[in-house]
Amino acid sequence: MSFKRLCTLLAVSSCLSIASAHMQMSWPYPLRSPLDPLNPPEMKDYNMISPLDPSGDDYACKGYQYNTPWRPTASYNPGETYNITIVGGATHGGGSCQISLSYDNGVTFKVIKSIIGGCPIALTYDFTIPTTAPSGEALLAWTWFNHEGNREMYMNCAVVDITGNARSRSKRAATAALARLPSIYVANLADINSCKTVEMHDVVFPDPGKDVEYGGDMSSAS
Numbered sequence: 773m774s775f776k777r778l779c780t781l782l783a784v785s786s787c788l789s790i791a792s793a794h795m796q797m798s799w800p801y802p803l804r805s806p807l808d809p810l811n812p813p814e815m816k817d818y819n820m821i822s823p824l825d826p827s828g829d830d831y832a833c834k835g836y837q838y839n840t841p842w843r844p845t846a847s848y849n850p851g852e853t854y855n856i857t858i859v860g861g862a863t864h865g866g867g868s869c870q871i872s873l874s875y876d877n878g879v880t881f882k883v884i885k886s887i888i889g890g891c892p893i894a895l896t897y898d899f900t901i902p903t904t905a906p907s908g909e910a911l912l913a914w915t916w917f918n919h920e921g922n923r924e925m926y927m928n929c930a931v932v933d934i935t936g937n938a939r940s941r942s943k944r945a946a947t948a949a950l951a952r953l954p955s956i957y958v959a960n961l962a963d964i965n966s967c968k969t970v971e972m973h974d975v976v977f978p979d980p981g982k983d984v985e986y987g988g989d990m991s992s993a994s
């Protein structure tokens with residue numbers, strides 16, 4: 773049964789409670805994850821499944837990179853493939869997702885994987901850390917533009933450790949390679965830009981990068 777049909781069948785109040793049961797990244801544990809056993813209760817955001825504020829005030833990462841102690845929850849080697857996992861009760865018909873890295877506390881995010889259509893219905897997605905990724909602590913973001921429902925942007929960020937770059941490139945070369953990756957797609961945040969996603973259409977990212985996966989009704993022809 774579709775989300776919409778469910779809503780017409782149920783009272784408006786229960787429809788709203790379904791609409792507010794969204795999705796969250798469960799692995800790697802994002803900052804303030806309620807699922808992370810090492811997070812003390814006062815550091816858990818039990819609304820992790822909620823989207824960013826539509827104003828954009830809590831972009832990026834709900835602001836958690838500024839007010840939460842950093843503790844890497846995953847360690848990655850450049851050139852190797854890992855996964856993210858998503859959990860929650862409402863996939864809103866899927867949509868499009870990106871996986872991005874930030875090395876500047878969330879000011880800029882660079883895309884390492886785009887999933888166009890059907891995301892996050894599969895609930896787990898592989899990505900590869902670019903061989904050129906600089907070493908050090910970074911924020912790994914999962915962002916999502918839902919297919920159905922309110923026009924929203926979801927964003928959870930995990931602190932990850934990128935270990936010694938296998939090719940031992942200079943820091944400068946690594947930073948330059950990072951800068952060439954596409955910037956994260958941002959929409960539905962009023963004070964940041966005027967981009968709006970369209971309901972019932974999966975976002976086709978204008979600059980998805982080299983690592984693209986298609987799902988739902990989408991293909992490379994989209």
Ligand SMILES: *[C@@H]1O[C@H](CO)[C@@H](O)[C@H](O)[C@H]1NC(C)=O
Pocket residue numbers: 854855896
């Ligand atoms: C995702 O990665 C974790 C290890 O980080 C592994 O235990 C798990 O099996 C992987 N999941 C899938 C679906 O590949």
